[in-house]
Amino acid sequence: MRCSRSSPTRSGAEGVAADTILEVQGLELAYGTRVIQRDLGFSVRRGSIFAVMGGSGCGKSTVLRSLVGLLRPAAGRVLVGGEDYWAGDAAQREAIGRRFGVLFQNGALWSSLSVAENVALPLRMFTRLDNAAIDSLVRLKLALVGMEHAAALSPSELSGGMRKRAGLARALALDPEVLFFDEPSAGLDPVTSKRLDDLILQLRDGFGQTIVLVSHELPSLLAIADDGVFLDATTRTAIAHGSPKALRDDSINPQVQAFMRRERLEQEG
Numbered sequence: 001m002r003c004s005r006s007s008p009t010r011s012g013a014e015g016v017a018a019d020t021i022l023e024v025q026g027l028e029l030a031y032g033t034r035v036i037q038r039d040l041g042f043s044v045r046r047g048s049i050f051a052v053m054g055g056s057g058c059g060k061s062t063v064l065r066s067l068v069g070l071l072r073p074a075a076g077r078v079l080v081g082g083e084d085y086w087a088g089d090a091a092q093r094e095a096i097g098r099r100f101g102v103l104f105q106n107g108a109l110w111s112s113l114s115v116a117e118n119v120a121l122p123l124r125m126f127t128r129l130d131n132a133a134i135d136s137l138v139r140l141k142l143a144l145v146g147m148e149h150a151a152a153l154s155p156s157e158l159s160g161g162m163r164k165r166a167g168l169a170r171a172l173a174l175d176p177e178v179l180f181f182d183e184p185s186a187g188l189d190p191v192t193s194k195r196l197d198d199l200i201l202q203l204r205d206g207f208g209q210t211i212v213l214v215s216h217e218l219p220s221l222l223a224i225a226d227d228g229v230f231l232d233a234t235t236r237t238a239i240a241h242g243s244p245k246a247l248r249d250d251s252i253n254p255q256v257q258a259f260m261r262r263e264r265l266e267q268e269g
C-alpha cells in the first residue's frame with residue numbers, strides 16, 4: 001500500500017520520492033461550486049499500474065481529467081517528476097503534457113484519417129522527424145499493439161477492441177512517461193478485454209511503462225493493477241489506498257467491501 005502520507009525515501013525536486021513519477025497532494029476538484037472530490041493524496045511509482053477505483057459517479061474520470069490537464073484543481077497540487085503541473089503557464093503545462101499519453105474510452109480516433117495517419121498525427125505535430133522516420137515509427141507502434149495489418153483502414157472499419165488498440169498505438173507514439181487510460185475495458189467482450197489487459201501488462205513488464213487507469217471493471221483491475229486509490233461519492237474523498245487485491249482481501253471499510261463483494265458474487269455466480 002502506498003499513499004502520499006507514507007512515502008519512504010524522499011529525495012529530488014519538491015521532496016518527492018525518487019521512484020515516484022506522479023504525486024497528488026491535497027487535491028480538490030469541483031465543477032463550479034460543486035465539489036466532486038477533496039483532500040486527495042496519492043503517489044504513482046514509475047513502472048507500475050495505478051488504478052483510480054470507485055462506484056459510478058464518484059469522480060474517477062474527473063480525477064483523470066485533472067491529471068492530464070483538462071480540469072484545473074480548485075486546490076492542491078499534481079507533481080509530475082517533482083514539477084508542479086498547474087503552477088506553470090500554458091507553455092510549461094504543454095511541455096509536461098508531452099510526457100503523457102492518453103487513451104480515452106472510445107479510442108477518440110479521427111474518422112477522416114486512416115489508422116496509420118492517426119498514429120502519425122502526434123509525431124507530425126510534436127516532432128521534426130521526416131516522413132520515412134514517421135512511417136517506421138508508426139509501423140513499430142502498430143506492431144506493438146498487433147495492428148500492423150490495419151494501417152490503411154479507417155476507424156469506421158474497426159471493431160471496438162481494434163479501435164482501443166489503435167488509440168493505444170497513437171497514445172504510445174511519443175514514448176510517454178505516463179500512459180493514462182479511461183475505462184480500457186468499457187464496451188469490450190470478456191475475451192477482447194482480456195487481450196487488452198495482457199497488452200497493458202506487456203507494456204509494463206516489457207518497457208517499464210507507467211500506467212494510470214480509471215476503471216470500475218474489477219476482474220480487469222484485479223488482473224493488472226499494482227496499486228490504487230478508492231474514491232467515495234458520499235464523503236467525496238479517498239477512503240482506501242492499495243492494490244485491488246489488497247482492498248478486496250483486507251479492507252475493513254464497508255463501502256469498499258460492498259463494492260468488492262458485489263463484484264466477487266457476480267464472478268462466482
Ligand SMILES: Nc1ncnc2c1ncn2[C@@H]1O[C@H](COP(=O)(O)OP(=O)(O)OP(=O)(O)O)[C@@H](O)[C@H]1O
Pocket residue numbers: 031036054055056057058059060061062063216
Ligand atoms: N463537465 C461536468 N460538469 C458538471 N458536472 C460534471 C461534469 N462531468 C462530470 N460531472 C459530475 O461529476 C460527478 C463525477 O463524475 P465522473 O464522470 O468523474 O465520475 P466517474 O466516477 O468517472 O463515473 P462513472 O464511473 O459513472 O463513469 C458526477 O456527478 C457527474 O455528474
